[in-house]
Amino acid sequence: MSGGRIPGSRYFCTASKGLERFLREEVCLKLAAHHVEQVSGKVFFTTEADLKKLKSLKCAERLFLLVKKLPPIEMPRHKGKGVHVxxxxxxxxxxxxLEVVYKWQSLQDLSKEQECTSDVTETGIKRPTQQESSETRKRPKLELDKPQATVFDGSPMGQCDLHSIIEGSCQNNAPIQSPPSPDELLNPKGRGAASSIHFRVSCRCSGNIAKSFTSQELGRAIGVALGREMGWKAELRNPMLEVYVHLSDIHCVVGIPIVRLPLASRDYIKSAGLRSTVAWAMAYLADIKAGSLVLDPMCGLGTILLEAAKEWPNAYYHGIDNTDSQLQMASANVCFAKLSNNIDLMRASVTELPLLTESIDVVISDIPFGKKFKISQDTKTIMPYILKEMVRVLSADGTLVLLLSQELSLDIQQWQKPKSHQSNKEKLTAPQDTDTTPTEPSSDPIEKVDVEDTSAAEKEQSEVKAKILASLVPMGIFQVSLGVTEASIHRYKKIPRT
Ligand SMILES: C[S@@+](CC[C@H](N)C(=O)[O-])C[C@H]1O[C@@H](n2cnc3c(N)ncnc32)[C@H](O)[C@@H]1O
Known part of the structure; x- marks a missing residue:
């Protein structure tokens, strides 16, 4: 157990749809994980990494010790029998x-040990504990992978830890004792003390099983059986131990969360903008190197810059937005995250960036869509001009990473195709194609001018699009979920001029 290592524990993380592949790569890179398995919404892995490393995962929603992963359950038709099965x-x-609870407790103990040793700073000042600091500031509420039956309420952990309860010594400030082995937990003394273990089951069910049962019904049934089998007590409000169960058509997964709050709710972000995990994935795709100049020209609250600067602190970050209120919140976020030395903010428009040509190594941006951030003009119409300016400031070989609505993503993909390849539906919906239906030239001079204007604007747009396409190499499109909507991350490299 020395050096904070738990030999070969099996874990899983939940991830937003589309982020599993990034999480799989992250666990391999950061945790030297092995036996990595990716399924929809989850990544399973084995690692010897310590808790600090585990907590450093940025693409995961939540992190669990795996209790078991079974094939999907086949339920008998009879509901009562079904519950029993x-x-x-x-x-x-x-x-x-018991084996997993023992590992879980060992991780909690190691985490306490690590907190104790890092409590005193180099200046001898005691740092506030996580609990103290989280009490003094309000956490941003993120949309999370919430279990449907019961959810963590964010309240502090129980007063005594599991070992002291198992050993019958529930005292605050009790010295950390070596954890009991699974054998000790099974002996009669341990069994008696186990009745003081308070737990709660959070159940999610989807697919076939959800047609016959609600998550609440199943959570309750599992809770009753677990309490009976283990001698543990159910405690819905402030349990020591959370048991997470997910029953679906793919599998039946049971786990114990290692940290109470989701990893995705960052303690360094004051006001949350874009989903932090998606922002991190965008930065991960951006090839940020030491000394890179990174620009988000529509930075909003600065989430992408914050995620990038926390992970790759040796680069320089610039945020631009044309809205004062957004910039004020971004500035508060940058101060709160203690990144004022890494991130500069500026008011300007993305279509007229006050930056030199080819001066930026990475441009990364979340293009506004949806009701909240609708830009004044139709985004499809203005997009070529936004991209033109982004490409202008991007250095040769630089990386461009964009988060786009599905509609905008498809539209940009159509830029590559000659017009004859577009479907009739696209011809009807795309604004630039509205006059592609052959019409008789109008004799009305006003109408004639309009048609000429439209085709001139279209011609200009087509030229801009062609120039952009000639400067960029597409490097992948990644579908991601933003909770209520789906979006696409587009990645490009700028072609060096010959
Ligand atoms: C989708 S939001 C960005 C959200 C951001 N990623 C975050 O996490 O908060 C888009 C931002 O683009 C800004 N914006 C809209 N039009 C702009 C323009 N012409 N120039 C610069 N920023 C613009 C909006 O003010 C808004 O803050």
Whole structure:
């Protein structure tokens, strides 16, 4: 156990749809994870990494110790029988539960040890504990992968830790004791003390099983059976131990969260903008190197810059936005994250950037869409001019990473195709194609001028698009979920001029 290592524990993380591949790469890179398995919404892995490393994962929503992963359960038609079958299936052998709870407690102890040693700064000043600091500031509420039955309420952990309860010594400030082994947990003394273990089951069900049962019904049934089998007590409000169960058509997964708050709710972000995990994935795709100049020309609250600067602190970051209120909140976020030395903010328009040509290594941006950030003109019409300016400031070989609505993503993909390849539907919906239907030339002079103007504007747009396409190499499109909507990350490299 020395050096904060738990030998070969199996974990899983939940991830937003589309981010699993980034999370898979992240666990391999940061945790030297092995036996990595990716399924929709989850990544399973084994690692010897310590808790600090585990907590450094940025693409994960939540992190769990794996209790078991089973094939999907086949439920009998009879509902009562179904509950019984499910209880047996999910609970199984008590020794497996004890083994995982033992590992979980060891991780908690190591985390406490690490906190104790890092409590005193180089100047001898005691740092506030995580609990103290989280009490003095309001956490931003992120949309999370919430279980449907019960959710963590963010309240502090129970007063005593599991070991002291198991060992019958529930005292605050008790010295950290070596954790009992699974054998000790199973002995009669341990068994008695186990009745003081307070737990709660959070159940999510989807697919076939959700047609016959609600998550609440299943969560309750599993909770009753687990309490009976292990001698643990159910405690809905402030349990010591959370048991997460996900029943779906793919699998039945049971885990214990290692940290109470989701990893995705960052403690360094004051006001949340874009989903932090998506912002991190965009920065991950951007090839940020030491000394890189990174620009977000529509930075909003600065989430992408914050995520990037926390992970790659040896680069220089610039945020631009044309809205004062957004910039004020971005500035508060930068101060709160203690990144004022890394991130500069400026008021300007993305279509007229006050920056030298080819002066930026990475341009990364979340293009506004949806009701909240609708830009004054139709985004499809203005997009070529936004991109033109982004490409102008981007250095040769530089990277461009954009988050686009599905509609805008498809539109940009059509830029590459000659007009004859566009479907009739696209011809009807795309604003630039509104006059592609052959019409008789009008004799009305006003109408004639309009048609000429439209075609001149179209011609200009086509030229701008062609220039942009000639400067960029597409390097991948990645579908991601933003909770209520889907979006696409586009990645490009700027072609060096010959
Ligand atoms: C989708 S939001 C960015 C959100 C940001 N990623 C965050 O996490 O907060 C788009 C931003 O673009 C800004 N914007 C709109 N038109 C702009 C323009 N012409 N120039 C610069 N910024 C613009 C809006 O003020 C808004 O803050």
């Amino acid at each position: 499910l209880q047996k299936y999910v609970i199984g052998e008590s020794s497996k539960w």
